[in-house]
Amino acid sequence: xxxxxxxxxxxxxxxxxxxxxxxxxxxxxxxxxxxxxxxxxxxxxxxxxxxxxxxx
Numbered sequence: 001x002x003x004x005x006x007x008x009x010x011x012x013x014x015x016x017x018x019x020x021x022x023x024x025x026x027x028x029x030x031x032x033x034x035x036x037x038x039x040x041x042x043x044x045x046x047x048x049x050x051x052x053x054x055x056x
Contacts, residue, residue: 003043007036 001009014029016022 003036003039003041005036006039007033010034010036 010029010032012029013032014026017025017027017029
């Protein structure tokens with residue numbers, strides 16, 4: 001799953017947890033959202049590294 005997908009999944013979980021007053025689901029959503037943002041940052045770093053290796 002990509003970082004953006006993890007972030008979206010987290011937002012959905014957080015919203016459902018908020019609507020149902022489920023603190024565990026809200027917390028899980030926040031964690032997924034944070035993990036997604038970290039993964040997106042890592043993906044950007046990897047892409048930049050690949051681009052710099054491809055350039056002569």
